[in-house]
Amino acid sequence: MADATLAAPTRAAAVPRGARPKRALSGRNIMIYGTLFVFSVYYLLPLWVMVMTSLKGMPEIRMGNIFAPPVEITFEPWVKAWAEACTGLNCDGLSRGFWNSVQILIPSVILSIVVASVNGYALTFWKFKGSDVFFTILIFGAFIPYQVMLYPIVILLREMGIYGTLWGLVLVHTIFGMPILTLLFRNYFSTIPEELFKAARVDGAGFWAIYAKILMPMSLPIFVVAIILQVTGIWNDFLFGVVYTKPDLYPMTVQLNNIVNSVQGVKEYNVNMAATLLTGLVPLVIYFISGKLFVRGIAAGAVKG
Amino acid sequence: MKNLKLVTALAASVALPSAGFATELEVTHWWTSGGEAAAVAELAKAFDAGGDKWVDGAIAGGGSTARPIMISRITGGDPMGATQFNHGQQALELVEAGLMLDLTDVAEAEGWKEKVFPPSLLEACTVDGRIYCAPVNIHSPEWLWLSNKAYADAGIPVPTNWNEFVASAPQLEAAGKIPLALGNQAWQSNLAFGAITVAVAGLDIWKQVNVEKNMDVAAGPEMAAVFAAVGDARKLAAKSTVQDWNQATNLVLTGEAGGQIMGDWAQGEFQVAGKVAGTDYTCLPGLGLNAYLSTGCDAFYFPKNDDPEIEAAQKRLAALLVSPEVQVAFNLKKGSLPIRGDVDLAAANDCMKKGLEVLAGGNLLPTGDMTWSPDVVKQNEDLMVEFFKSDMAPEAAHAQWVENLKSGL
């Protein structure tokens, strides 16, 4: 920790290293690009299969090769997945869960990040007796399988009187997002020179003032990482969404599960794949547009152990 | 959590009851396959016609996915209006904990005691003399579904019982068919085991083991013969790789597989696919050997609620579920048997009529769900799925099975 921490966060994280390539077709280059290419095929294969399958009709799927592009492109499965697929009596597809997911996502992401960043801040600059113990327990919390906590949390929410409400779910996401996010924020903040913090204190700035005026503006990269992680995690959550809310509030993943699992005879793979892609769209778009920021943020935060 | 007050205040505003003319009742269940969903639609239609509103809370993935959610909701103090359970021991503790609505007055007003047939269905709803659930349909697992097409392709007659089915398997295999379709999920292996037990060992043995819980009989030679028969079934199902029960049914439906051991709910899938009993497919209750059916039951329970309007709606729904019209409409769609003997099922098809005959003859058993705790059932499911997908010796499985039963004594 200590040794790597010396590297200031201002280092140009996005600058690659290594000898500058001299010839395009050296053995070294072939090896590097070869490796990257082979792995790219591995990573892309499922996406390719999903997209291709979602554009085919069922007869074509049954006959053929899942890797082949569709002979006849159809958007029927997408329409069906979005607006027509049935869960029990409700035949309005994923659309019914989309806004619920958004409604759950926004407060959950905001609250969990605010809480975790304040935790990280307190753990770095305002250590109190036993703060390391709490941090260790928090990390322990990252390893607890959610299923184990299902029951205690039911009781907790019941006693607080917020079981089945949106705020109950937001609270659950905040609790379970806390371990990893606190780790990230703590690691990031510990790279910020303490002199800066001390100078601010001498100027009379208090706890919240330092957090809001000095740390937040400096910590954009790690906030980006946290937002990406939380958006992905909360958007993809099924278990909490279905156990701690009720049907009016069920997130999109519940409809996805219902579409994928309510088999009507033959599995409609094309609809399943379209539904899968539609459900994954929000986190996917976020990754595609902010991948670079993500790496930069991680470079600045996560790796300082 | 310092903004706890704010949170609770907001929660309260969210939880305000929506004022409306009709009483909305949220109903959770795991009926999502084609035939099942069509049947639920009948229930909803009837309920809505009475001026109330059925809010559908279907959760796909079977009872094992849905039940934890339902139980969490009930114990979490935010219960739904009504919820499906397989009745018997699944909801027993919730009833004992006082979380379920007492339906005795509805049952008396509607004369359930006289109408519900077989009476064991109502007995399973009864705890300390009070009635806590409304049975909606009988489901009996002991059916063998055969594909007439598969046998025509292989050029042999459709078997009339389990023994013939086993004997015909080599010819089916030669014709490129899977003799026995079986989904990979654990409960399906256990269901097949149960059906083979009734068929091979017969009623007496079954009762001694599962009702009287005689462990000497359970460890005895008759059950050893059952395990040998299940070993045969394992070989026949070796090539079946699907997961869900209705995917396995689909193999039978399309003639890729010879047969499937599955409950009467498989009927609904044939019906949705427009297949005709007798010409496209054949059904053998009790696997054609012992025409006995165990009468498991789907039932609705009504979690206790503070709101008297909801309670009134719950009772309206309970009465409705057992009423003759709803029984007919629902069970015709689902392909299952009604819970009362006094309804006219002229529209029933071949297979349902076979089931009705068995029912009228009184050849009935309680199901394992009713006599054993979910814990024992789960252990047996684990055992059977392992047995079906490994080369475990029948003797070893038998010994373990007896151990599992003993844990529930």
Add this chain to the structure above:
Amino acid sequence: MAEAQRTTRMWRNLNAKIAAIPMVLTTLVVFVGGTAWTVLYSFTDSKLLPRERWVGFDQYERLWSNSRWLTSIENLMIYGVLSLIFTIVIGFVLAVAMDQKIRFEDTFRTIMLYPFALSFIVTGLVWQWILNPEFGIQSIVRGLGWESFTFNPLDNPDLVLYGLLIAGLWQGTGFVMCLMLAGLRGIDEDIWKAARVDGIPTWKTYVLIILPMMRPVFITTLVLVAAGIIKLYDLVVAQTSGGPGTASQVPAMYVYDYMFQAQNLGQGFAASTMMLLSVLIVLIPWAYLEFGGRKHG
């Protein structure tokens, strides 16, 4: 005097203490409280609802004589070790390759990272399909003329863990690559210059100098990956449902099934207590290294 000092210390940094309340409450009430509650009730015969009927170690005896539980533990160990090794090796190799001033770095990175945006449920479903013998890789290769080609890991009890591994690595290695890449870029350029001046070959520099310097990255990676492995559940449910038979069962599934399906909370709690215990065994040395050994900051 001492009294006054203590009060000032109490009131000093009041805001910081208020700010720490959510964390303190979460750790104490949820993580410690929830865990203690679970451990306590693992000594009861609770069925559907928790109840205080004490049965000593009965649940544990049954647990450790249950073949499904033993299979689950064995599977988790095999999967865990393989997954850790492959994740870290692949992540590191890809990160080194990415760090060679290559073209299209952004594209490659996006390709590697996007699976991380998809849930395990989706991952499991897609790979279940690609590995499906009727549609997937097996049928394609056979279609090309190699009739006897067999690649059906999900239906073979001996290979099913590798089928899960292929899917698990697909989802997670891109993220680890990013961690490693970030670590590589955090290393001072001067170290490279010095190594080059000394004439140390590149590969040797990586192994002998860079790897030890990246220890913090490896620790972060280890925590993240190990936490994921212990919690392994969704992927298995979606891809294999623990089958064929019980060949791909994992502990988290046992816990869930016995708590809710079998309505035997006591048994489920006993199993989860064992899982938590194993986490502690891993974490205590880590916590000691992190906080006990030396100061950091």
